[in-house]
Amino acid sequence: MINDTKTLHPRNLHNNRYDFPTLIKTKPQLQEFVKANKYGDLSIDFANPQAVIALNQALLAHFYAIENYTIPNGYLCPPIPGRADYIHHIADLLASCNNGIIPKGKAIKGLDVGIGANGIYAIIGASVYDWYFVGSDIEVEAIKSVENIVNSNDFLKEKIECKLQSKPENIFANIINKEDIYDFTLCNPPFHKSLKDATEGNKRKVQNLTKQKTAKSALNFGGKNNELWCKGGEVTFIKNMIKESLEFKNNSLWFTTLVSKKENLPFIYKTLEDIKAVEIKTIDMSQGQKITRIVAWTFFNKQEQNSWFKN
Numbered sequence: 001m002i003n004d005t006k007t008l009h010p011r012n013l014h015n016n017r018y019d020f021p022t023l024i025k026t027k028p029q030l031q032e033f034v035k036a037n038k039y040g041d042l043s044i045d046f047a048n049p050q051a052v053i054a055l056n057q058a059l060l061a062h063f064y065a066i067e068n069y070t071i072p073n074g075y076l077c078p079p080i081p082g083r084a085d086y087i088h089h090i091a092d093l094l095a096s097c098n099n100g101i102i103p104k105g106k107a108i109k110g111l112d113v114g115i116g117a118n119g120i121y122a123i124i125g126a127s128v129y130d131w132y133f134v135g136s137d138i139e140v141e142a143i144k145s146v147e148n149i150v151n152s153n154d155f156l157k158e159k160i161e162c163k164l165q166s167k168p169e170n171i172f173a174n175i176i177n178k179e180d181i182y183d184f185t186l187c188n189p190p191f192h193k194s195l196k197d198a199t200e201g202n203k204r205k206v207q208n209l210t211k212q213k214t215a216k217s218a219l220n221f222g223g224k225n226n227e228l229w230c231k232g233g234e235v236t237f238i239k240n241m242i243k244e245s246l247e248f249k250n251n252s253l254w255f256t257t258l259v260s261k262k263e264n265l266p267f268i269y270k271t272l273e274d275i276k277a278v279e280i281k282t283i284d285m286s287q288g289q290k291i292t293r294i295v296a297w298t299f300f301n302k303q304e305q306n307s308w309f310k311n
Contacts, residue, residue, distance in 0.1 A: 007286040009088040013063045014081035017041075018055070027058035053077050056118075064127040068152035071145050075117035078188075082287045083120040084128075086258065089283050089294055090184055091129060093254055097305040103183070106132045106159065111252070113171055113187035113241070114138075115162065117145035121186060126159035133160045134182075136175045138168045171241045172248050182252040183308075185245075189237040189257055235264040239271045242297070246275045249299035253308050256296040265295070272297050279305075 008015050020042040024031045030044075033051035037043040044051040053071070059080050060066035071077060090110070095102045108131045112121050115135030122133035137143050143162045150156045163175050176182070238257050245255045259265060265282070272280050277297040284293045298305065 007288070008081060009085045009285075011088045011091075012081060012084050014059070014084060018043075018059075023055070023058040023062055026062040027054065030054045030058045049077055052079070056080055060123065064123060065155075066123060066127070066149070066153055069149055071117040072141055075142065075145065078118060078120055079287075080120060080124075082285070082290070082292075084124050085285050085287065086186060086188075086294060087121060087125045087128065089285065090125070090186060090254075090256065093256070093281070093283070093296055094183060094309075097253065098309045099306075102129065103309050104129045104131070106130060108132065109134070109182050111136065111172075111175070111182050111185040113175075113185060114189070115142065115146055117142040119146035119149055119160065121188075122146070122160045123149070123156065126156055131159070134175070135160065135162045136165045137162070138165045140164060171244050172251075173244065176248050176251050178251075180251055184254045184256060185252050187241065187257040189234050189241070234259070234261055235267050238264070238268055238295075242268070242271045242275060242277075245297070246299075253300060253305065254296050254298050256294050258292055259295050260292050262291075262293075265293075268295055 020030070020034050024034065033044045033048065033054050034042055035044075044055055046052060056077060056079075057069045060069050091102045094108070108129070110122075110125060110131055110133050112119075112133055112135040115122060115137050117139070119135060122135050125131045125133060135143075135146060137146075143164050146160070146162050150160045150162075165171075165175060167174055172185075238259065241255075241257060245252075259268060269280065272295075277299060278301050279298050281296045282293055283296065284291070286292070300308070
């Protein structure tokens with residue numbers, strides 16, 4: 001697999017080919033999953049979740065000094081380059097309110113809505129920019145998984161905090177307290193409308209990677225129900241998030257979310273107009289054939305944005 005240098009963020013550490021010999025030196029257990037592909041290049045079977053986990057362990061250890069990275073069986077194990085891109089674009093978004101300078105350090109606080117069991121966004125943000133993160137999730141096991149990773153890496157202990165969302169119908173309520181101030185929120189929302197849709201989508205992904213038809217219904221890439229689907233799918237989840245953000249409009253400089261389906265954008269923009277968001281930004285991202293985007297909104301005007309980091 002080749003990461004396209006033309007599409008990933010310029011600061012992304014994963015802009016080049018995966019250097020498998022170096023990664024294997026960092027994590028020897030990766031060796032069993034690496035072999036030459038039909039082009040003669042070293043690669044792994046990206047349809048094999050164990051191979052992806054082994055690659056992630058090596059990448060996190062080599063680039064971010066993360067040790068003992070494990071996640072429970074069945075949870076989502078995402079590709080790291082795309083996740084890193086979101087964090088770097090968030091950094092640019094914050095810099096746009098700070099005279100072009102990326103604000104760094106533990107004073108910068110982000111909320112990862114649905115941190116999952118992998119904690120990738122918070123780990124990268126804390127490692128690269130020294131930001132502080134609160135990660136929320138509705139799964140106790142997911143929270144425990146991230147806490148285990150954090151407790152295995154001393155430098156993360158003061159940078160990542162997890163909160164259980166006890167009411168799954170809520171997004172920010174019960175997580176953001178009245179006095180809390182965040183510089184940004186981020187979210188990778190559930191994509192599918194049902195378990196059936198998630199399963200069919202996974203089968204297509206496996207077929208695209210292996211170039212072979214499959215009748216497998218298992219979610220080969222991992223992912224619990226709440227990670228992959230919700231009633232109404234991505235657009236319903238995001239519209240609910242937008243509506244709820246109005247209640248917390250003074251608690252965060254920017255609210256952001258990934259939007260995978262371009263056809264959902266008009267509904268999302270309409271909801272943002274309905275709540276009278278002061279500014280809306282759409283940031284395009286792509287990795288190889290995959291195209292997605294970040295939608296960001298704020299309730300602060302330009303003058304308030306530019307004075308945010310001076311207060």
